[in-house]
Amino acid sequence: MSIPTKVHDYSTFLQCPYNASHRILESRFQTHLVKCRQQYKGEQKETCAFNHTHIVNKSELEHHLKTCVDRKHFERSIQEPEKPISHPPPEFKPLPDGEDWDVDVQAYNPAEYATKAPVLRSLQGASKAVRKQFRNDERKRLRQLKSNGSE
């Protein structure tokens, strides 16, 4: 284990990952590692969990994971997701024929149903221009319903 050991208020000693008897000033730790690493060239290599381009000796991995610069990004992305998780509104499912409408009479909203139901509505007694506009709007609405449903 290479838990930093506070020896004095102003200096921190770290344990060498290659040799537990090596105690190195934190400020000299990287320099020591470079030297000490050469004596352990046969070390198995491990990949940093925060950045796959960091290949470190197995003995150094634990220390590296504690000090890795990419760890901050990693932790930030977990704690503060860029997009808040949004809950899409529940899908509207028209009740199939034969369903007992009385059961759910409180929740039934005819206007809402007519707006969302995937059927072509028609206008009775409206002028030709209004009917045409209405049909266009209806086609648009149905296309949107279709594309929403295909997701």
Ligand SMILES: [Zn+2]
């Ligand atoms: Zn060492």
Ligand SMILES: [Zn+2]
């Ligand atoms: Zn790393």
